[in-house]
Amino acid sequence: MPQEVARQYKEIMKKYLESHSEEDLYVGQQFSRRFIEKEIAPEDVISVHKTALSELHPDLRNEVWDSLDFLIEMMIHYGLTMREHQSLIRKQEAIQMEMDVATKVQDTLLKTKMPCVGGLDVGFISKPAKEMNGDYVYFLNKEHESGVAVADVIGKGIPAALCMSMIKFGMDGLPDENTSPRNVLGIINRIVEKSVDDSMFISMFYGKYNAEDTTFSYASAGHEPALHFDSGKDVFSELDAKGLLLGVKSDAEYEERSVVLNDGDFIAMMTDGVTETRTEDGFVDMKTIQNLLHEVKDMTAQQIAEHVYQHLSDLQNYRLSDDFTIVIFKKEPEQV
Amino acid sequence: MPQEVARQYKEIMKKYLESHSEEDLYVGQQFSRRFIEKEIAPEDVISVHKTALSELHPDLRNEVWDSLDFLIEMMIHYGLTMREHQSLIRKQEAIQMEMDVATKVQDTLLKTKMPCVGGLDVGFISKPAKEMNGDYVYFLNKEHESGVAVADVIGKGIPAALCMSMIKFGMDGLPDENTSPRNVLGIINRIVEKSVDDSMFISMFYGKYNAEDTTFSYASAGHEPALHFDSGKDVFSELDAKGLLLGVKSDAEYEERSVVLNDGDFIAMMTDGVTETRTEDGFVDMKTIQNLLHEVKDMTAQQIAEHVYQHLSDLQNYRLSDDFTIVIFKKEPEQV
Amino acid sequence: MNFRSSVEIITEWDIVAARQLGRNEAKKAGFGTVDQARITTAISELARNIYLYAGKGKIEIERVSEGGLFGIKIIASDEGPGIPDLRKVMEDGFSTSGGLGAGMPGVKRLMDEFKVTSEPGAGTIITSTKWLH
Amino acid sequence: MNFRSSVEIITEWDIVAARQLGRNEAKKAGFGTVDQARITTAISELARNIYLYAGKGKIEIERVSEGGLFGIKIIASDEGPGIPDLRKVMEDGFSTSGGLGAGMPGVKRLMDEFKVTSEPGAGTIITSTKWLH
Numbered sequence: 001m002p003q004e005v006a007r008q009y010k011e012i013m014k015k016y017l018e019s020h021s022e023e024d025l026y027v028g029q030q031f032s033r034r035f036i037e038k039e040i041a042p043e044d045v046i047s048v049h050k051t052a053l054s055e056l057h058p059d060l061r062n063e064v065w066d067s068l069d070f071l072i073e074m075m076i077h078y079g080l081t082m083r084e085h086q087s088l089i090r091k092q093e094a095i096q097m098e099m100d101v102a103t104k105v106q107d108t109l110l111k112t113k114m115p116c117v118g119g120l121d122v123g124f125i126s127k128p129a130k131e132m133n134g135d136y137v138y139f140l141n142k143e144h145e146s147g148v149a150v151a152d153v154i155g156k157g158i159p160a161a162l163c164m165s166m167i168k169f170g171m172d173g174l175p176d177e178n179t180s181p182r183n184v185l186g187i188i189n190r191i192v193e194k195s196v197d198d199s200m201f202i203s204m205f206y207g208k209y210n211a212e213d214t215t216f217s218y219a220s221a222g223h224e225p226a227l228h229f230d231s232g233k234d235v236f237s238e239l240d241a242k243g244l245l246l247g248v249k250s251d252a253e254y255e256e257r258s259v260v261l262n263d264g265d266f267i268a269m270m271t272d273g274v275t276e277t278r279t280e281d282g283f284v285d286m287k288t289i290q291n292l293l294h295e296v297k298d299m300t301a302q303q304i305a306e307h308v309y310q311h312l313s314d315l316q317n318y319r320l321s322d323d324f325t326i327v328i329f330k331k332e333p334e335q336v
Numbered sequence: 337m338p339q340e341v342a343r344q345y346k347e348i349m350k351k352y353l354e355s356h357s358e359e360d361l362y363v364g365q366q367f368s369r370r371f372i373e374k375e376i377a378p379e380d381v382i383s384v385h386k387t388a389l390s391e392l393h394p395d396l397r398n399e400v401w402d403s404l405d406f407l408i409e410m411m412i413h414y415g416l417t418m419r420e421h422q423s424l425i426r427k428q429e430a431i432q433m434e435m436d437v438a439t440k441v442q443d444t445l446l447k448t449k450m451p452c453v454g455g456l457d458v459g460f461i462s463k464p465a466k467e468m469n470g471d472y473v474y475f476l477n478k479e480h481e482s483g484v485a486v487a488d489v490i491g492k493g494i495p496a497a498l499c500m501s502m503i504k505f506g507m508d509g510l511p512d513e514n515t516s517p518r519n520v521l522g523i524i525n526r527i528v529e530k531s532v533d534d535s536m537f538i539s540m541f542y543g544k545y546n547a548e549d550t551t552f553s554y555a556s557a558g559h560e561p562a563l564h565f566d567s568g569k570d571v572f573s574e575l576d577a578k579g580l581l582l583g584v585k586s587d588a589e590y591e592e593r594s595v596v597l598n599d600g601d602f603i604a605m606m607t608d609g610v611t612e613t614r615t616e617d618g619f620v621d622m623k624t625i626q627n628l629l630h631e632v633k634d635m636t637a638q639q640i641a642e643h644v645y646q647h648l649s650d651l652q653n654y655r656l657s658d659d660f661t662i663v664i665f666k667k668e669p670e671q672v
Numbered sequence: 673m674n675f676r677s678s679v680e681i682i683t684e685w686d687i688v689a690a691r692q693l694g695r696n697e698a699k700k701a702g703f704g705t706v707d708q709a710r711i712t713t714a715i716s717e718l719a720r721n722i723y724l725y726a727g728k729g730k731i732e733i734e735r736v737s738e739g740g741l742f743g744i745k746i747i748a749s750d751e752g753p754g755i756p757d758l759r760k761v762m763e764d765g766f767s768t769s770g771g772l773g774a775g776m777p778g779v780k781r782l783m784d785e786f787k788v789t790s791e792p793g794a795g796t797i798i799t800s801t802k803w804l805h
Numbered sequence: 806m807n808f809r810s811s812v813e814i815i816t817e818w819d820i821v822a823a824r825q826l827g828r829n830e831a832k833k834a835g836f837g838t839v840d841q842a843r844i845t846t847a848i849s850e851l852a853r854n855i856y857l858y859a860g861k862g863k864i865e866i867e868r869v870s871e872g873g874l875f876g877i878k879i880i881a882s883d884e885g886p887g888i889p890d891l892r893k894v895m896e897d898g899f900s901t902s903g904g905l906g907a908g909m910p911g912v913k914r915l916m917d918e919f920k921v922t923s924e925p926g927a928g929t930i931i932t933s934t935k936w937l938h
């Protein structure tokens with residue numbers, strides 16, 4: 001404890017004892033913050049206080065000094081808590097740095113390339129609720145074909161992130177002749193079932209647009225239904241298909257369905273972070289999402305995705321309760 | 337602040353002011369720990385102190401009371417630090433839980449099966465320095481062949497863990513005709529180079545034992561040399577082969593070499609956590625490791641691995657400075 | 673009508689004036705010494721933030737009652753640059769506070785209720801209430 | 806020869822006796838009030854650990870000097886069950902201490918030097934030194 005600090009403490013307290021002014025308390029309190037910055041423990045403050053008082057009023061009764069000694073004793077464990085805090089902050093900062101690196105590694109490791117086949121406009125947005133994203137979007141591009149996997153790993157954070165690598169490397173290893181949605185889900189399901197224990201499940205939607213016949217075929221492993229906007233009839237319909245979550249049963253079968261897309265039609269594939277947006281007034285319903293999509297139906301796929309995100313994250317006061325992912329496949333008139 | 341707490345504080349302090357006994361200070365200090373458990377802030381303690389003193393000695397001079405008011409003001413920011421600490425502890429516990437789950441997921445995700453081909457005894461040990469292991473051992477089993485990858489991801493913790501999934505799923509996807517060490521490293525290198533950014537490197541040793549001709553062939557991507565114990569000559573030799581770290585250059589080439597194993601011979605493959613064991617007296621040298629291996633050369637592969645770990649972790653005072661991995665391939669007389 | 677009084681924050685002296693007003697009102701409202709000090713510290717932090725980051729603003733103090741509870745409400749408003757990322761400010765800023773326990777999370781801890789609305793470019797309004805227990 | 810004295814720890818009263826001895830020695834060695842309280846608290850924690858977990862043991866206090874520095878060394882020894890996982894005990898036990906700031910990491914923080922050797926089944930010896938600055 002530097003002498004200078006003790007001298008200043010005495011000066012400030014002296015002024016306060018003379019004037020009782022708010023200004024001295026303000027100065028004193030600002031001064032106490034410097035104590036904390038200098039890691040001066042509370043028991044040291046009591047000791048400085050005692051010294052200052054004894055120099056200013058040496059004639060006070062002995063009970064005063066003894067009671068301050070007692071108070072020092074009572075403060076020792078508070079001082080320990082404070083030093084523990086400083087050490088914990090440093091530990092926390094180290095973890096934070098590790099998380100930041102992990103997030104960057106994950107981003108590079110799991111990066112995906114937007115598809116580009118004629119007549120298809122693609123947009124997507126995927127935002128984590130915590131540091132790391134437990135939703136995953138991965139595009140698989142073949143000639144005349146654009147496939148997309150939209151997955152939600154049950155659970156968030158690091159454990160979920162670890163599982164996503166399975167999906168990516170699993171899909172990268174798919175043989176060219178095996179890219180129908182039912183096959184993709186079947187193969188990824190077997191990898192997941194083999195690689196993770198029973199407490200870890202993944203829901204996944206796989207959709208594939210075929211540029212030659214403009215059909216969109218899809219299969220679902222216990223995932224949220226997608227929405228199909230039919231611009232001719234100006235209506236939405238839900239696209240769902242039967243299938244168990246990935247990782248439940250190694251021989252699970254997946255239903256495959258398809259729909260033809262006309263110019264102006266689009267498909268919105270989402271995770272439950274979108275459909276189960278929680279607001280102060282309860283859950284958002286499908287109707288709200290359809291209305292949001294309809295408001296911007298003539299914009300680009302990316303604008304549609306961002307519009308939905310903006311509105312739903314506003315409703316949640318900027319605090320996502322779950323990872324949020326939406327992918328738009330929009331049929332455009334083909335440029336010749 | 338409960339009345340009862342204030343009453344007890346007064347009683348303890350009263351006794352102390354009368355007797356000045358160590359016992360009262362002990363009782364008082366134990367009592368102060370309960371304050372902290374009850375999240376009573378230090379400024380509250382000063383306030384309780386002031387009340388107690390004013391009830392015990394109401395006739396003390398005004399400077400005493402005013403100075404205690406000043407002290408309360410000085411303690412407010414200490415109280416905030418303490419409450420921040422409590423909140424940080426809760427945050428820390430949540431992170432710890434997430435890490436625990438992540439470790440379990442990683443264990444299941446990256447699990448590997450010990451090889452079993454005739455005439456080969458296999459043992460290994462892999463211990464993380466922090467929560468998560470940045471070293472990785474993965475066995476690849478074919479008929480008459482046992483392959484093993486020993487890898488060290490530069491960096492530790494979560495970022496490293498994320499990278500290991502690449503190795504596992506990369507190796508799982510290897511076609512059967514492509515399992516020569518030079519090919520394995522070539523293929524994994526291309527996956528790593530494509531999937532991670534320039535700041536992330538992996539060193540890897542790939543060794544393969546062929547039961548038909550009892551040769552051990554190997555290649556190395558910038559990894560620690562392995563040790564070969566020749567039981568006939570009773571000497572060790574280093575097995576090293578030229579090759580860049582994984583992820584540096586997509587078309588890197590890997591040298592492949594081989595050695596014939598006779599009964600009683602063994603290979604020790606390690607990461608730098610073994611060879612660069614740091615003790616109070618500096619680094620451990622290869623000679624020390626050879627001596628450790630030699631001491632137990634007649635035991636099983638698993639016992640050899642554990643012996644090395646026991647001794648080197650003792651030397652480090654039970655605090656590993658790096659992840660520690662050793663794999664033993666030992667040639668046994670084949671049972672017919 | 674509820675009693676309400678205010679202090680304009682322009683210079684550092686005004687921080688002291690706001691503290692004094694807050695302490696007097698807290699005392700009149702029946703808060704004990706420690707809570708008076710906490711309310712005063714909260715006002716001090718809010719006024720300092722205005723002084724440091726917005727340049728100019730106002731601290732208002734209001735006696736409030738709700739369902740039999742009585743308390744004191746602090747309203748800190750400014751027309752400064754606003755807070756671009758509310759989510760970040762509302763988080764427990766351990767490392768940012770450097771262990772000082774101050775800033776928004778500090779005010780939140782000193783008081784019982786806390787609310788902030790901010791519009792980038794248009795300013796910030798923070799209201800915070802402490803109830804007599 | 807260095808001065809050395811000790812207290813057997815069997816009952817809770819002995820914790821108080823060890824504290825008293827430590828405080829007296831710390832005072833005689835020239836430590837100020839706060840450091841006297843810290844040394845006493847460290848002794849208290851060590852003695853309490855013996856009383857609670859080993860049942861029986863000893864606290865010795867020794868005046869030490871080294872390269873012109875003077876200080877006090879506490880030696881806490883017992884023949885209790887020992888500490889099975891030293892690595893764990895030496896870690897900062899935030900959650901285990903429930904924010905109490907006590908246990909081994911607490912003693913380490915109160916003193917300047919700290920060393921523990923333990924053999925499962927044979928007992929534990931902890932030595933800890935504080936230097937006069």
Ligand SMILES: [Mn+2]
Binds near residue numbers: 134152154156
């Ligand atoms: Mn999820």
Ligand SMILES: [Mn+2]
Binds near residue numbers: 152271272273322323
């Ligand atoms: Mn979800």
Ligand SMILES: [Mn+2]
Binds near residue numbers: 488489492496
């Ligand atoms: Mn490593």
Ligand SMILES: [Mn+2]
Binds near residue numbers: 607608609
């Ligand atoms: Mn290493």
